[in-house]
Amino acid sequence: MTSALGKDLLALEPLSAAQITLILDTAEPFKEISERAIKKVPTLRGQTIVNLFFEASTRTRVSFEFAEKRLSADTVNVAASGSSVSKGETLVDTARNLEAMRIDMVVIRHGASGAAHFLAERIESSVINAGDGTHEHPTQGLLDLLTLRDHFGDLAGKRVCICGDVLHSRVARSNIWGLKKLGAEVAVCGPRSLLPTAIDEFGVAVFARIEEAIAWADALNVLRLQLERMTAGYIPSLREYNRVFGVTRERLERAPRDVLILHPGPMNRGVEIDSDVADGPQSVILDQVTNGVAVRMAVLYLLAGGRPELAEAAKGGGER
Amino acid sequence: MRPLLLAGGRVVDPSQSRDEIADVLLIDGRVAAIGANLSAPDETESISCDGQIVAPGFIDVHCHLREPGREHVETIATGARAAAAGGFTAVCAMPNTDPVTDNQAAVGFIVRQAMSARAARVYPIGAISLGQMGESLAEFGEMVGAGAVAVSDDGRPVASAHLMRTALEYARTFDIPVIDHCEEPTLAKGGAMHEGLVSARLGLKGIPAEAEEIMAIRDILLARLTGGHVHLAHMSTKGSVELIRWGKARGINVTAEVCPHHLSLTDEAVEGYATNAKMNPPLRTAADVAALRDAIRDGTIDLIATDHAPHHYDEKEREFADAPNGIVGLETALGVIVTNLVASGILDLPTLVERMSCAPARLFHLEGGSLREGGVADVTVFDPGSEWLVEPARFLSKGRNTPYAGTTLTGRPTCTVVGGRLVHRLAD
Numbered sequence: 001m002t003s004a005l006g007k008d009l010l011a012l013e014p015l016s017a018a019q020i021t022l023i024l025d026t027a028e029p030f031k032e033i034s035e036r037a038i039k040k041v042p043t044l045r046g047q048t049i050v051n052l053f054f055e056a057s058t059r060t061r062v063s064f065e066f067a068e069k070r071l072s073a074d075t076v077n078v079a080a081s082g083s084s085v086s087k088g089e090t091l092v093d094t095a096r097n098l099e100a101m102r103i104d105m106v107v108i109r110h111g112a113s114g115a116a117h118f119l120a121e122r123i124e125s126s127v128i129n130a131g132d133g134t135h136e137h138p139t140q141g142l143l144d145l146l147t148l149r150d151h152f153g154d155l156a157g158k159r160v161c162i163c164g165d166v167l168h169s170r171v172a173r174s175n176i177w178g179l180k181k182l183g184a185e186v187a188v189c190g191p192r193s194l195l196p197t198a199i200d201e202f203g204v205a206v207f208a209r210i211e212e213a214i215a216w217a218d219a220l221n222v223l224r225l226q227l228e229r230m231t232a233g234y235i236p237s238l239r240e241y242n243r244v245f246g247v248t249r250e251r252l253e254r255a256p257r258d259v260l261i262l263h264p265g266p267m268n269r270g271v272e273i274d275s276d277v278a279d280g281p282q283s284v285i286l287d288q289v290t291n292g293v294a295v296r297m298a299v300l301y302l303l304a305g306g307r308p309e310l311a312e313a314a315k316g317g318g319e320r
Numbered sequence: 321m322r323p324l325l326l327a328g329g330r331v332v333d334p335s336q337s338r339d340e341i342a343d344v345l346l347i348d349g350r351v352a353a354i355g356a357n358l359s360a361p362d363e364t365e366s367i368s369c370d371g372q373i374v375a376p377g378f379i380d381v382h383c384h385l386r387e388p389g390r391e392h393v394e395t396i397a398t399g400a401r402a403a404a405a406g407g408f409t410a411v412c413a414m415p416n417t418d419p420v421t422d423n424q425a426a427v428g429f430i431v432r433q434a435m436s437a438r439a440a441r442v443y444p445i446g447a448i449s450l451g452q453m454g455e456s457l458a459e460f461g462e463m464v465g466a467g468a469v470a471v472s473d474d475g476r477p478v479a480s481a482h483l484m485r486t487a488l489e490y491a492r493t494f495d496i497p498v499i500d501h502c503e504e505p506t507l508a509k510g511g512a513m514h515e516g517l518v519s520a521r522l523g524l525k526g527i528p529a530e531a532e533e534i535m536a537i538r539d540i541l542l543a544r545l546t547g548g549h550v551h552l553a554h555m556s557t558k559g560s561v562e563l564i565r566w567g568k569a570r571g572i573n574v575t576a577e578v579c580p581h582h583l584s585l586t587d588e589a590v591e592g593y594a595t596n597a598k599m600n601p602p603l604r605t606a607a608d609v610a611a612l613r614d615a616i617r618d619g620t621i622d623l624i625a626t627d628h629a630p631h632h633y634d635e636k637e638r639e640f641a642d643a644p645n646g647i648v649g650l651e652t653a654l655g656v657i658v659t660n661l662v663a664s665g666i667l668d669l670p671t672l673v674e675r676m677s678c679a680p681a682r683l684f685h686l687e688g689g690s691l692r693e694g695g696v697a698d699v700t701v702f703d704p705g706s707e708w709l710v711e712p713a714r715f716l717s718k719g720r721n722t723p724y725a726g727t728t729l730t731g732r733p734t735c736t737v738v739g740g741r742l743v744h745r746l747a748d
Binding site: 013090091092110112113114115117118132133134135136170173196197198199201202 | 515516517519520521522523524525526528592593634637638639640641642
């Protein structure tokens, strides 16, 4: 069974614009299921899915779990901690054990870049990357795209700036590739110590100052600043980060147009984003969370071999 | 031991400016004669070397043989046999063993293991610092007395400039090179590959070229200060080449080596999180490869060394960031060099022999590196046109970790002779 996406969803970089658009289009009818009183359709009945989380995650894990359950899949959650061999079973052994249990899909979150790729190469089941190290977080990228598309219609020519710790952000990479493929203009803004040295080769604009980014952008995707970046010496203090790079209401009010605000969560209020922005009228942060379930349902459905035109019909089979 | 006649090959020996079709007669472990249609004693074993290159034996000044400590990965015996299969008549074993080779007893152990292996010669390299901890000097004099030919803390950089200075000064008494693994530790910390576009795309922490270059220039300046001989291991960047050129132009006693993989592959080989393309220093960019090729041609970089670093197969079978650095190199070195540098006209065969045999012998004060009459009978015979498929399962090394698996290389050793004794012969 070959899906329109191939066996796995590991990253947005290798996908075509048509494949990304297909996922977003497929997500549209799935949005409605979550609005029903009985939020369940039998689409993936009999499919077994393992959610393999080597890193703590609440939002992404719960979102995947709801997506799976609303499609009637049988799911198991495995929370493993630690990625190195010193902490127990190796990833290759984990992979072989999963394979031996004849599961259909694995959703993996792992602290090492390439872990999802590693798993996908070694098992026949479909692998969905729920975030690997500082590489990609493709379903987060997709839900960001869906949220932007809900607001702007077409992303072609729209200006989106990704703000903050791009160097360590898997969300940033998935956003950059996804946005570029759909024709958006992409920029990044943050301290140079938190941008890859090769950022200029990504084909994105780079703003040194958040004020310039806000003046340019139609939307900002504000990344979480991990608190350990300060102790590791990338920035002097969270206080100064907020003063220089924080997305504040005062800065947004000086923009020539309303700038849409996205944040992948969890937020550090008062660091990268102020509360009155996060909770303000330009924020679509909770829409992102809602769209996350629909996008993940679409990905699960497509990887299971569902034909896109049947997604509309599939939801009709639900018990109302 | 019967006399050995290597008959009718193209004898390439830059140490004597020799490049001609000739016979080479080896008697009692020495080169007895070179010339056309030599007459040999009756009991002589004769090997036809038609169409082959007959060269002074290759010497690899940089390999990791893992014994003592990790004998399941490689031993001195398996490493010495792999070396012979790769056309090396001698190799130098780095001291990052367990325990560290930092005293005369440990050096003597390696010498004894090598003698009983009866394959390629193995010369120990002693540690610069006790336990390679970077704090206090190991006993260079006693280690040299036991057979060490150089000192190095390879695997780790010598972080302390003071320690490097005193090592260079102290080593002058014994006339041995001090080999440094150039890596500024705070810049390189946590890095898994070259820092550039590929690392940024893959989300892997990078090691900037400057991490190597900062230490390279530090070491060159310390060689100027002390008059000691610093040998820079596994150079990987264009900037390092420029710094070495700068040092040599000023008469500073700096020499350097480059590995076959840094002359043939770029960081793009890591694509797909390929752990067999993970090594330290990492694979760099096409511009670095081009600069290294220029440098090995013009002699800015003196010699080719393998940095042979075997690992157990399952050690590489893991997440990229957690996989160990290094690849095996003894059995692919000649093929990689001929395929990438000779076939493309960058190196001619006399220069290849200079960089793989004469220069290592000269700079490390080792016997060999020449086929002069009366000299040691260490000879490598190779077929520069032979194509072969790299199949790691057939390696004599215990290591299988190579990015060249499944590729076809041109150029292969056919006979390796150590002290007049045939230690490797390629099956027909």
